[in-house]
Amino acid sequence: LLPDMGLELFDIQFRQEGHGWVLRVFIDTPAGASGGVTLDQCSDVSRELGQYLDVEDCIAHAYHLEVSSPGLDRPLRSLQDFARFQGEVCKVRLHHPLAGEKVHIGRIISVDGAEITLETAGGSLQIEWEKVNKARLFLQ
CATH class of the missing domain: 2.30.30.180 (Ribosome maturation factor RimP, C-terminal domain)
Structure with missing residues (x-):
């Protein structure tokens, strides 16, 4: 999914918070690509990933899906x-x-x-x- 959209996976978090379970997916542009992740790209990934997860029924309980970029103050992990x-x-x-x-x-x-x-x-x-x-x- 992500490579076809010119993106890559940066991180995934799945945790229980006050209002229930949250699946956070952080996407990024590959090194060398110009520009960062756009709001439209986050929206597209959220829609496609949400549909996939619903069809495959991978997660047994209710959760909220959030898709975003690592942000301007992104972690440097390598x-x-x-x-x-x-x-x-x-x-x-x-x-x-x-x-x-x-x-x-x-x-x-x-x-x-x-x-x-x-x-x-x-x-x-x-x-x-x-x-x-x-x-x-x-x-x-």
């Missing part, structure tokens, strides 16, 4: 994500402090092997991928 968004500003939370801090905000300068280079307010900072706890694009 070295490939950092490379894809080189030049953008991100916020990185580390497992242990580096340069006296566990959280760093900076522009992604490069990805070399398993090392990410950020340009922060304090200068250039090299971070080993294995030391990253969480990262996401940062809106200024």
Whole structure:
């Protein structure tokens, strides 16, 4: 379904919330594609996926389907994500402090092997991928 629409799956969440079960499907454009996910694309995927799930009866109880993009402050979950968004500003939370801090905000300068280079307010900072706890694009 998604490849035929020029999209890819970013994440799926299925959890119980106050009003019942919610199936959240996050879609994205492939790396190298121009532009992001549009509202029309989310609507198309929601309609097609909803029909498929209804016909196949994959989920035994009632749920609400939500389809969206990862957002402007999307998580960066791999070295490939950092490379894809080189030049953008991100916020990185580390497992242990580096340069006296566990959280760093900076522009992604490069990805070399398993090392990410950020340009922060304090200068250039090299971070080993294995030391990253969480990262996401940062809106200024």
